[in-house]
């Protein structure tokens with residue numbers, strides 16, 4: 001629990017996929033938490049070799065494993081909002 005004196009410990013936070021909104025509560029992290037991954041919005045392959053750059057939180061998105069694999073197969077690897085608009089909002093489950 002966050003007492004307002006600092007950041008809450010990771011195990012006290014809910015986790016939510018920024019693409020599909022799949023989420024788990026803190027009590028489910030032990031079992032389901034491994035289904036979430038940090039997605040690099042700037043692919044490592046596009047970073048210039050030998051150039052150092054401090055990574056910040058805005059360089060990453062939290063995605064579930066399914067969305068993470070899907071965004072890498074899309075043309076919107078650096079733009080989660082466009083990925084969601086083009087793929088998730090148009091998904092038809094039959």
Ligand SMILES: [Zn+2]
Pocket residue numbers: 017018019020021022063064065066067068
């Ligand atoms: Zn997802």
